Amino acid sequence: MAGRDELFAALLQLADDHLILGxxxxxxxxxxxxxxxxxxxxxxxxxxxxxxxxxxxxAGQVEGEGRDEDKLAFLRLELEYRNLxxxxxxxxxxxxxxxxxxxFAAFMKxxxxxxxxxxxxxxxxxxxxxxxxxxxYHVRHCGEWxxxxxxxxxxxxxxxxxxxxxxHRYTAELFTDTPAFKACVDADILPARDSIRPAxxxxxxxxxxxxxxxxxxxPFPAQGGRDGLHGEEMGHLLAELxxxxxxxxxxxx
Amino acid sequence: MKNHTPLWEVFIRPRNGLxxxxxxxxxxxxxxxxxxxxxxVYTRRGEGNSIWVVPSAQIVASDPQAQDEMFEPADDKVxxxxxxxxxxxxxxxx
Numbered sequence: 001m002a003g004r005d006e007l008f009a010a011l012l013q014l015a016d017d018h019l020i021l022g023x024x025x026x027x028x029x030x031x032x033x034x035x036x037x038x039x040x041x042x043x044x045x046x047x048x049x050x051x052x053x054x055x056x057x058x059a060g061q062v063e064g065e066g067r068d069e070d071k072l073a074f075l076r077l078e079l080e081y082r083n084l085x086x087x088x089x090x091x092x093x094x095x096x097x098x099x100x101x102x103x104f105a106a107f108m109k110x111x112x113x114x115x116x117x118x119x120x121x122x123x124x125x126x127x128x129x130x131x132x133x134x135x136x137y138h139v140r141h142c143g144e145w146x147x148x149x150x151x152x153x154x155x156x157x158x159x160x161x162x163x164x165x166x167x168h169r170y171t172a173e174l175f176t177d178t179p180a181f182k183a184c185v186d187a188d189i190l191p192a193r194d195s196i197r198p199a200x201x202x203x204x205x206x207x208x209x210x211x212x213x214x215x216x217x218x219p220f221p222a223q224g225g226r227d228g229l230h231g232e233e234m235g236h237l238l239a240e241l242x243x244x245x246x247x248x249x250x251x252x253x
Numbered sequence: 254m255k256n257h258t259p260l261w262e263v264f265i266r267p268r269n270g271l272x273x274x275x276x277x278x279x280x281x282x283x284x285x286x287x288x289x290x291x292x293x294v295y296t297r298r299g300e301g302n303s304i305w306v307v308p309s310a311q312i313v314a315s316d317p318q319a320q321d322e323m324f325e326p327a328d329d330k331v332x333x334x335x336x337x338x339x340x341x342x343x344x345x346x347x
Contacts (some may be wrong), residue, residue: 034258036279037292043293140291148282 002180002187007121008063009082009180010190012072013226015055018025019073020234021047021104024091025243033094040092040141044101047086054127057127074245078238086170088225088234095146095159098145099167105138107174110199112144114191143207149213157212172221174200197224260309263288263294265301273305281306 002010020220026045032038056069086103091097112135115128149156175186175194208215224230244251257282262274276295281287287306299342315323327333 034280035280038292039297040290040293066332137292141293144286146290148286 002183002189004062004064005247006183007181007189008059009178010184011055011059011062011121013082013178013181014083015052015072016105017087018048018052018055019241020081020083020237021087021101022046022052023237024087024089025097025101027091028097036085037094041097044138044141047131047138051127051131051134052218056075058123059125070245070250074238074242078234081225081230081238082228083230084170084173085180085222085225086167086173088230088237089167089170092163092166092234094145094150094155094160095163096166098142098149099160099163101138102142102146103167103171103174103204105135105142106203107196107200109135110190111193111196113129114195118191119189120187122238124189124202125180139203143203146207147215152206160211168216169218169220169222171217171225175224176223176226227240258282261291261306262309262312263291264288264305264307265291265295267301269302273303276300278309282298 022045024209025041028038028041029045032040032041052073053069056072060067060069060072086100089096109132112128115124116132119125119128121173147162150160152159152160175197177193181190182195185192192223203216233252258276261281262278263276265276266273279287279290279294281290284306288304291304291306295301
């Protein structure tokens, strides 16, 4: 049976994934290779931040200690963030950014699909319905780009292969369930992460085939984000992310 | 850049039953990316529920130099406007 603590811990993992990736994608705003993609990336980032916000707000209610979404998002220490290592990876070039987004969305889409229909938690069910539609577009948009870059010019194909080499080893962590998360899975609140593997494999394989990319073997996958063990880039990300709330505590728009 | 991403004209239909309206243009590598770019650039605030994109190069335009002969002849033919009728009050708003 999932207690309050387990559900809170699971929700934080979920919200942290969306916040940190949303922040990363948001770093492109004003810097994308063309105006059309600048807006597309900003839209993707806003989808993720909207999902993060809804999940943090619910997590705050579940915790019941008066922490709202801002407090949870902006006023924790690095060790307390439980996001995947994948989502905190630096943007790199456009190929890295698009591939990271594709890996994440290809996982979240079927995960939210399950939650939207089967979750016994009505709040999560509501969040899932909206998020599944948004993630379907992320898979489509980023999948199309992976195909075009992978099967494009010599340079774009080389950059796409470099992105796969750099990021694929972070994908195993997508499918790892922590004990708190498992408790919520057993209560039918959340879908098991490892149950998403076949759907994710199929999506990645289909797009990689068209993109003429190989799915690499990863002997030593990178893990640790769920335990709060982050890469060194995470500190820099948090410094920027938390700056406003730390400088002007309780600031509101 | 330009050769890889030609220009497309974007048309959006705001609601079922209305017609698609030209809203602007954008650069995209091919048709499906043009549709996605149109969605991301022109429908961020719920502007519509259907998108058309057309390669700008496929649009045939009238010659700006020929405006006089094309359009001026219509200026003094006011009788072509349906404004020379008395509409009975019972008809109400037409």
